[in-house]
Amino acid sequence: NKQPVRVAVTGAAGQIGYSLLFRIASGDMLGKDQPVILQLLEITPALKALGGVVMELRDCAFPLLADIVTSDDPMVAFKDADYALLVGAMPRKAGMERGDLLGANGGIFKPQGEALNAVASRDVKVLVVGNPANTNALIAQQNAPDLDPRQFTAMVRLDHNRAVSQLAEKTGQPVSEIRNVTIWGNHSSTQYPDLSQATVGGQNALSLVDQEWYAGTYIPTVAKRGAAIIEARGLSSAASAASAAIDHMRDWALGTPEGQWVSMGIPSDGSYGIPEGLIYGFPVRTSGGKYEIVQGLDVSDFSRGKMDATAQELTEERDEVRKLGLV
Numbered sequence: 293n294k295q296p297v298r299v300a301v302t303g304a305a306g307q308i309g310y311s312l313l314f315r316i317a318s319g320d321m322l323g324k325d326q327p328v329i330l331q332l333l334e335i336t337p338a339l340k341a342l343g344g345v346v347m348e349l350r351d352c353a354f355p356l357l358a359d360i361v362t363s364d365d366p367m368v369a370f371k372d373a374d375y376a377l378l379v380g381a382m383p384r385k386a387g388m389e390r391g392d393l394l395g396a397n398g399g400i401f402k403p404q405g406e407a408l409n410a411v412a413s414r415d416v417k418v419l420v421v422g423n424p425a426n427t428n429a430l431i432a433q434q435n436a437p438d439l440d441p442r443q444f445t446a447m448v449r450l451d452h453n454r455a456v457s458q459l460a461e462k463t464g465q466p467v468s469e470i471r472n473v474t475i476w477g478n479h480s481s482t483q484y485p486d487l488s489q490a491t492v493g494g495q496n497a498l499s500l501v502d503q504e505w506y507a508g509t510y511i512p513t514v515a516k517r518g519a520a521i522i523e524a525r526g527l528s529s530a531a532s533a534a535s536a537a538i539d540h541m542r543d544w545a546l547g548t549p550e551g552q553w554v555s556m557g558i559p560s561d562g563s564y565g566i567p568e569g570l571i572y573g574f575p576v577r578t579s580g581g582k583y584e585i586v587q588g589l590d591v592s593d594f595s596r597g598k599m600d601a602t603a604q605e606l607t608e609e610r611d612e613v614r615k616l617g618l619v
C-alpha cells in the first residue's frame with residue numbers, strides 16, 4: 293500500500309477546480325493505487341464556497357482520498373506538497389492592459405513562489421494553469437530560488453489536446469491514431485500548433501491535409517478555441533482545462549508512452565533557438581518523473597517564423613514583469 297502524496301490546488305472553488313478535484317481524488321492523475329491528500333487554497337471570500345466543494349468531495353467517498361486541508365494561506369496549502377496545481381489567477385477585465393494583468397497576477401504568483409520555496413517538498417512538481425500561465429509560472433519560479441527551476445511548468449496541454457482532436461476530426465481518424473503534435477510557445481493566440489512531425493495512423497499528417505487548411509483554418513481554430521467555447525457556453529472552458537491539467541501531471545509523473553511525445557510549457561534551455569529561461573511550450577518525453585525536450589526535429593521556415601513570434605511575445609511579457617520587479 294502506497295503512502296498518500298500531497299496535492300495542492302489553488303483557486304480550488306473555481307470552475308476548473310470543480311472538475312479537477314474530483315478527477316484527482318478518483319485516481320485519474322496519479323494512478324488508481326495512489327492515495328492523495330488534497331490541500332486546497334482559496335482567497336478568503338471564497339472559503340465558504342470551498343467548504344461546499346469539500347462536502348461534495350467527502351460525499352463521493354473516494355477510496356483514494358486520504359484527507360483534505362483548506363486554507364487561505366499558501367504557507368499552509370503548500371506545506372510538504374508533492375504536486376502543486378496553480379489554477380487561481382486574476383482574470384483579464386475589459387480595458388486591462390497586459391502590464392495591469394501581469395502586475396495583478398504578480399501579486400498572486402510571487403507570494404506563492406515564495407511559499408513553495410519555503411514549505412513545499414523539495415521535489416514538488418508545479419503546474420501553472422491560471423493565465424497568463426507561462427509568465428505566471430516564470431514569476432513563481434523566480435521567487436523560489438531553492439527549488440530547481442525545472443520544477444515549474446505551464447499548461448499548453450489543452451492546446452495540444454485541441455490540436456489532436458481537430459486533426460482527428462479532419463482526417464476522420466480516432467484520436468488514438470494521432471501522434472507527435474507539438475504546441476510551441478505561449479498559451480495564447482500566438483501559440484504554434486505544429487503538424488510537421490505529426491502522424492495519423494502512421495502517415496505524415498501534412499500529406500493528408502492541404503497547406504491552406506493547415507495555415508488558414510487549423511492553426512487559428514486551435515488557437516482561438518477558448519473564445520469559441522465562451523461564445524457557445526457563455527462560460528469559459530473548465531472541464532477540458534481540468535482534464536488537460538490531469539494529463540499534464542499524469543504524463544510528467546508516470547511517463548509518456550514509448551515513441552510518443554506531449555507538449556509542456558517548460559523553462560527553455562536554448563533548444564531550437566528559443567531564448568533561455570522563457571517558459572515555452574516544447575515537445576517533451578518523460579520518464580521517471582523527469583522530462584526531456586525532443587531534440588533534432590527539422591524546423592521549416594514556416595515553423596521558424598511562428599516559433600520566433602510566440603517567443604517574442606513571451607520575451608515582452610518577461611520584460612514587463614522585470615520592470616514591475618516581479619522576477
Ligand code: NDP
Pocket residue numbers: 302303304305306307308309333334335338379380381382383384400421422423424425450518528529530533
Ligand atoms: P476558472 O477556474 O475558470 O479559471 C482559473 C484560471 O485558469 C483562469 O486564470 C483562467 O484563465 C485559467 N485557464 C487556463 N486555461 C484555461 C482554459 N482553457 N479555459 C478556462 N480557463 C483557463 O476561474 P474561476 O473564476 O471560476 O475560478 C478561479 C478561482 O480562483 C476563484 O474561486 C478565485 O477565488 C480563485 N483565486 C484563488 C487565488 C488563490 O488561491 N490565492 C488567487 C486568485 C483567484 P482566463 O481567465 O484567461 O480564462
